[in-house]
Amino acid sequence: MKNNFIIKKILKNITDVVGNGKISLHEPVFWGNEKKYLSNCIDSTFVSSAGKFVDSFEEKIKKYTKSNYVLATNSGTSAMHISFIVSDIRKNDEVLIPALNFVASSNATIYCGAIPHFIDVEKKTLGVDAEKLYNYLKKISKKKGNHCYNIKTKRRIKALIPTHTFGHSVNLDKIIKITKLFNLDLIEDAAESFGSFYKKRHLGTFGRMGILSFNGNKTITTGSGGAILIKNKSDFIKAKKLINVSKISHKWKLIYDGIGYNYKMSSLQAALGCAQLENLEKIISKKYKLLKKYKNSFKENFYGKIFEQNDFRRSNYWLQTLILNENCSKIRDAILERGNLKKIQLRPVWRLMHKLKHLKKFPRMNLAVAEKLERRIINLPSSIYN
Amino acid sequence: MKNNFIIKKILKNITDVVGNGKISLHEPVFWGNEKKYLSNCIDSTFVSSAGKFVDSFEEKIKKYTKSNYVLATNSGTSAMHISFIVSDIRKNDEVLIPALNFVASSNATIYCGAIPHFIDVEKKTLGVDAEKLYNYLKKISKKKGNHCYNIKTKRRIKALIPTHTFGHSVNLDKIIKITKLFNLDLIEDAAESFGSFYKKRHLGTFGRMGILSFNGNKTITTGSGGAILIKNKSDFIKAKKLINVSKISHKWKLIYDGIGYNYKMSSLQAALGCAQLENLEKIISKKYKLLKKYKNSFKENFYGKIFEQNDFRRSNYWLQTLILNENCSKIRDAILERGNLKKIQLRPVWRLMHKLKHLKKFPRMNLAVAEKLERRIINLPSSIYN
Numbered sequence: 001m002k003n004n005f006i007i008k009k010i011l012k013n014i015t016d017v018v019g020n021g022k023i024s025l026h027e028p029v030f031w032g033n034e035k036k037y038l039s040n041c042i043d044s045t046f047v048s049s050a051g052k053f054v055d056s057f058e059e060k061i062k063k064y065t066k067s068n069y070v071l072a073t074n075s076g077t078s079a080m081h082i083s084f085i086v087s088d089i090r091k092n093d094e095v096l097i098p099a100l101n102f103v104a105s106s107n108a109t110i111y112c113g114a115i116p117h118f119i120d121v122e123k124k125t126l127g128v129d130a131e132k133l134y135n136y137l138k139k140i141s142k143k144k145g146n147h148c149y150n151i152k153t154k155r156r157i158k159a160l161i162p163t164h165t166f167g168h169s170v171n172l173d174k175i176i177k178i179t180k181l182f183n184l185d186l187i188e189d190a191a192e193s194f195g196s197f198y199k200k201r202h203l204g205t206f207g208r209m210g211i212l213s214f215n216g217n218k219t220i221t222t223g224s225g226g227a228i229l230i231k232n233k234s235d236f237i238k239a240k241k242l243i244n245v246s247k248i249s250h251k252w253k254l255i256y257d258g259i260g261y262n263y264k265m266s267s268l269q270a271a272l273g274c275a276q277l278e279n280l281e282k283i284i285s286k287k288y289k290l291l292k293k294y295k296n297s298f299k300e301n302f303y304g305k306i307f308e309q310n311d312f313r314r315s316n317y318w319l320q321t322l323i324l325n326e327n328c329s330k331i332r333d334a335i336l337e338r339g340n341l342k343k344i345q346l347r348p349v350w351r352l353m354h355k356l357k358h359l360k361k362f363p364r365m366n367l368a369v370a371e372k373l374e375r376r377i378i379n380l381p382s383s384i385y386n
Numbered sequence: 387m388k389n390n391f392i393i394k395k396i397l398k399n400i401t402d403v404v405g406n407g408k409i410s411l412h413e414p415v416f417w418g419n420e421k422k423y424l425s426n427c428i429d430s431t432f433v434s435s436a437g438k439f440v441d442s443f444e445e446k447i448k449k450y451t452k453s454n455y456v457l458a459t460n461s462g463t464s465a466m467h468i469s470f471i472v473s474d475i476r477k478n479d480e481v482l483i484p485a486l487n488f489v490a491s492s493n494a495t496i497y498c499g500a501i502p503h504f505i506d507v508e509k510k511t512l513g514v515d516a517e518k519l520y521n522y523l524k525k526i527s528k529k530k531g532n533h534c535y536n537i538k539t540k541r542r543i544k545a546l547i548p549t550h551t552f553g554h555s556v557n558l559d560k561i562i563k564i565t566k567l568f569n570l571d572l573i574e575d576a577a578e579s580f581g582s583f584y585k586k587r588h589l590g591t592f593g594r595m596g597i598l599s600f601n602g603n604k605t606i607t608t609g610s611g612g613a614i615l616i617k618n619k620s621d622f623i624k625a626k627k628l629i630n631v632s633k634i635s636h637k638w639k640l641i642y643d644g645i646g647y648n649y650k651m652s653s654l655q656a657a658l659g660c661a662q663l664e665n666l667e668k669i670i671s672k673k674y675k676l677l678k679k680y681k682n683s684f685k686e687n688f689y690g691k692i693f694e695q696n697d698f699r700r701s702n703y704w705l706q707t708l709i710l711n712e713n714c715s716k717i718r719d720a721i722l723e724r725g726n727l728k729k730i731q732l733r734p735v736w737r738l739m740h741k742l743k744h745l746k747k748f749p750r751m752n753l754a755v756a757e758k759l760e761r762r763i764i765n766l767p768s769s770i771y772n
Contacts, residue, residue, distance in 0.1 A: 030428050038424045042416050047609040047658065048602020074460050074610065077631075077648035103631060103642040110645055111497075216434020216652070223433040223654035224460065245463075245489060246744075252726045254736045256489040257743045259496055262463035266602070268609035272433065272654060340638045350640045357643045358632075 003331050006303045010322070010335055013297040014344060017290070018381045025345040026319065027383040028221045029283065033275040041271035049244070051267030053274055058227070060277050061212070065202035067229035069236035072265035072273075073243055076191040076213030076226035080108040082263060083209040083228050084159075086238045087185045089114050093158035094150055094363065096184070098128050098165075099352045099370040105161045105189050106353050115155065118354045118364035121373065125310050126321075127170030128162040129369065130178055136365045137182050148182045153363065159185040166379070167219070167318035168309050169198040172206050179207075187211070191226070195219055195284050195316035204229040209239075214269075219283060219318050220276035222269040286384040287317040294320050294380060303328045304378075320380040329375035336378065349377040389717050392689045396708070396721055399683040400730060403676070404767045411731040412705065413769040414607045415669065419661040427657035435630070437653030439660055444613070446663050447598070451588035453615035455622035458651035458659075459629055462577040462599030462612035466494040468649060469595040469614050470545075472624045473571045475500050479544035480536055480749065482570070484514050484551075485738045485756040491547045491575050492739050501541065504740045504750035507759065511696050512707075513556030514548040515755065516564060522751045523568050534568045539749065545571040552765070553605070553704035554695050555584040558592050565593075573597070577612070581605055581670050581702035590615040595625075600655075605669060605704050606662035608655040672770035673703040680706055680766060689714045690764075706766040715761035722764065735763040 041053055054072055062070040073079040089095060091113035097105050099118040106116040119136070122129035141148050141157055148157045160179055162170045179186040186207030190196070193203040194212050204210025210229040214222040230236045241247075246260030265273075294306045307321035324332055332348065339346035352374050354364045427439055440458055448456040459465040475481060477499035483491050485504040492502040505522070508515035527534050527543055534543045546565055548556045565572040572593030576582070579589040580598050590596025596615040600608040616622045627633075632646030651659075680692045693707035710718055718734065725732035738760050740750045 027431050028433065030431070034428050035421075035425050038428070039421050042420050042424070045413050045416070046602070047414065047607060049610060050602070075648040103646070104648065107631070107645055107647075216432070216436070221433060223652035224435060224648075224650070245493070252722050252731075252733055254734060255742070256737075259493055259744050260489070261493075262461040262490065262610075264610070266609035266655070268654060268658060269652070336638050345638075347638055348640060351642075356641070358645050 003334065006328060007331060007335050007338055009301060010304060011339055011342070011344070013301050014339070014346070014380055016297045017293045018344065020342070022343040023345060023381045024383060025347055025379065025381055026217045028216060029279070029384055031282070032278045034272055037271040037275045038268065041268055047268045048266050049264040051270070053267045053270040054265055057265070057270035057273045060274065061227055064277070065205055065229055067202070067205045069230040069233065071228045071230065071236070071239055071243060072270055073226045073228060073263045074265055074269070075224055076211055076215065077104040077108060078243070078261065078263040079211035079226035079228045080104050080189065081111050082239050082242050082261065083187050083211055084108050084112050084114070085242060086235050087159060087187060087208055089158050093156045094153070095158060096133070096160040097353065098163055099354050099364065099367045100126065100165065100349060100373055101163050101353055102191065102350055103353065103356065104191065105163070106359055114158070116353065116359060116362045117157065118362065118367060120365055120367045121370050123369060123373065125168055125170050126165035126307070126373065127168065128160070128175060130171050130174035132365070134178055137178065141182060143183060146183055148184060157182070157184065159187055161187050161189050163189040163191070164193040164196060164203050166321055167193045167196045167316040169193070169196060169203055169312045169315065171310070171312065172198045176206060190229075192218065192318045193316060195280055197314045198312045205231070208232070209235065214273055219316050220273070220280055222265065222273035222276070225265045225269045225273065283384055284316050287382070290382065290384065291317050291320060298322070318382065320382045322378045322380055324376040324378065326372070326376065332375060332378065345381060347379040349374055349379070389720065392714060393717060393721050393724055395687060396689060397725055397728070397730070399687050400725070400732070400766055402683045403679045404730070406728070408729040409731060409767045410769060411733055411765060411767055412603045414602060414662075415665070415770055417668070418664045420658055423657040423661045424654065427654055433654045434652050435650040437656070439653040439656035440651055443651070443656035443659045446660065447613055450663070451591055451615055453588070453591045455616040455619065457614045457616065457622070457625055457629060458656055459612045459614060459649045460651055460655070461610055462597055462601065463490040463494060464629070464647065464649040465597035465612035465614045466490050466575065467497050468625050468628050468647065469573050469597055470494050470498050470500070471628060472621050473545060473573060473594055475544050479542045480539070481544060482519070482546040483739065484549055485740050485750065485753045486512065486551065486735060486759055487549050487739055488577065488736055489739065489742065490577065491549070492745055500544070502739065502745060502748045503543070504748065504753060506751055506753045507756050509755060509759065511554055511556050512551035512693070512759065513554070514546070514561060516557050516560035518751070520564055523564070527568060529569060532569055534570060543568070543570065545573055547573050547575050549575040549577075550579040550582060550589050552707055553579045553582045553702040555579070555582060555589055555698045555701065557696075557698065558584045562592060576615075578604065578704045579702060581666055583700045584698045591617070594618070595621065600659055605702050606659070606666055608651065608659035608662070611651045611655045611659065669770055670702050673768070676768065676770065677703050677706060684708070704768065706768045708764045708766055710762040710764065712758070712762065718761060718764060731767060733765040735760055735765070
């Protein structure tokens with residue numbers, strides 16, 4: 001009886017904001033030059049891996065993020081894969097990855113023959129708990145030469161891949177300190193965080209590399225696509241070659257002088273991206289209006305709280321997030337079920353990494369906070385319509 | 387002096403067909419509903435991995451090729467990678483690949499931890515020489531249980547990946563016989579062969595799987611993209627899951643229950659593909675007109691010959707091909723250099739696989755014909771403009 005009351009109240013607080021009928025979790029908006037640029041792209045006949053729209057898209061992202069180098073790719077996952085190869089993540093290296101996460105960074109680790117090692121997150125940022133990680137690494141690792149090794153497995157711990165969850169930054173100052181102390185490469189998973197900053201600097205530009213996603217469900221989209229933000233020129237040169245099948249540059253020779261990948265973003269996708277970029281700030285300001293509406297609606301709801309960014313603003317508020325009270329976590333599934341039955345797309349957070357069939361066997365620390373959060377997070381409809 | 391005369395004559399025979407000025411090797415043509423469908427795609431808001439255009443594109447390819455199952459992917463390379471995983475090509479398996487080839491199938495083999503094993507081609511088809519392969523396998527392999535093993539390396543020889551070069555079919559009857567005799571999986575690299583048939587059946591539908599490419603340089607394009615043609619339902623189900631990050635199907639749960647890849651074609655790319663498909667036959671008929679023009683122009687050229695399809699017609703004549711006489715092979719580079727200087731995009735065939743830095747170390751048979759052809763092939767401008 002009580003549960004039913006809570007479920008109804010939560011769903012009412014949601015529909016008061018988004019209305020009834022079919023409400024999707026996150027739809028892209030096409031307010032500007034999308035059709036025009038696609039049409040220009042067709043007229044140019046350069047719809048594939050070459051063409052001015054790819055260059056232009058990379059240039060615009062570079063300017064916006066102030067990244068030293070930018071490469072547009074055909075997905076966030078491929079961006080991740082290449083950044084791992086370039087930072088020399090090898091067979092049997094361990095890679096530190098938050099358990100509360102999308103599966104791409106774990107999969108990319110496995111593509112490299114490396115080992116995901118799962119770490120806990122904190123309630124405040126929904127991202128890596130830096131202090132817990134520090135204490136854990138002090139206990140389980142040892143420095144030898146320029147590298148950090150897992151005492152127990154003897155494997156090199158090569159990199160830390162924090163995810164800026166739902167667009168909210170992790171505590172980068174602390175994270176960077178840890179990567180320096182333990183000689184880890186920092187590669188930021190900023191897939192959800194285009195338009196998000198940490199102390200006025202764009203996410204993904206703090207580590208050796210960072211990756212973005214422009215999948216259809218993201219703040220802005222290229223259909224499918226991603227990008228690598230790169231700090232060093234030598235990494236940029238390597239990555240640029242790898243995503244283009246390791247083709248050597250020559251007027252007419254067709255030589256591919258190393259293992260390579262077909263990961264470039266197409267000009268068609270980039271044309272869409274160029275148009276989308278023009279409305280980014282407008283979209284984000286609407287995200288803040290939506291947040292305000294949700295906060296207002298949930299003001300007197302004592303069963304859950306709308307998640308708000310930490311003080312490292314600014315978040316892009318990609319997905320609005322309800323954190324249920326601990327004692328309401330048992331009705332999470334019922335809320336999701338009921339909401340989706342009413343055609344309101346509510347989503348749980350991803351099943352935690354160490355619970356997935358193919359990732360169960362990998363090492364992990366105590367993941368108490370991630371476990372708790374998994375039971376309590378519900379992502380709310382986050383589209384911006386006007 | 388003589389060489390200069392030959393180079394000039396060949397270039398004149400080319401420009402007599404394609405004219406002077408900037409002439410590209412292969413440009414796509416957009417004659418129909420390209421802009422309309424892209425616009426519809428934007429209006430639908432489904433520009434990413436879901437959306438009716440992907441379903442529709444797959445359905446149209448299925449109908450055209452008469453393949454049992456079709457999956458659209460974000461590249462031909464990813465189509466190849468998935469077909470290799472699905473057909474259980476594993477670490478240390480050997481995979482038979484023609485040396486005269488684009489590098490994708492060799493790279494996909496390496497992605498799987500397997501070993502490319504290079505085989506020779508024949509002059510008649512520019513593809514796998516079936517008789518030479520038969521004699522070679524008789525000598526170097528042994529059947530054990532349901533599998534074929536390399537006597538020397540002890541490794542399993544798992545699959546044969548013939549490439550239908552430039553759209554021209556290999557001798558499939560003989561190839562199929564070999565795969566049956568030696569228990570090899572047949573996966574056809576039909577990347578260049580959309581619109582090509584062998585005895586009235588579409589290429590890529592003979593083996594367990596076949597792959598297509600819709601890259602910008604192909605007969606029709608989706609910007610970037612590919613497809614897997616699949617014979618068996620169980621392979622189709624596996625592949626469909628793998629290209630969608632191994633996500634389980636559920637109303638709201640976010641569970642990924644195995645290693646997965648982000649390889650789906652986006653709806654935006656598929657929208658372009660749907661429009662392109664509508665003009666496929668018109669494009670191919672123009673290819674035949676172009677062939678006729680080249681044949682006519684080179685009729686009295688005694689230094690090289692325009693390549694014509696074998697009797698397994700119909701080829702899509704993706705790229706028009708000049709085969710230089712053996713004794714003219716030493717001026718191939720000069721012709722390429724001079725043509726490209728005049729902004730006429732002439733191309734050599736790909737550098738042979740066993741000569742590429744990362745592929746040198748792999749096993750191979752005698753590759754005398756591939757070596758000869760490499761020196762003699764020049765691809766001619768093959769665009770259709772009106």
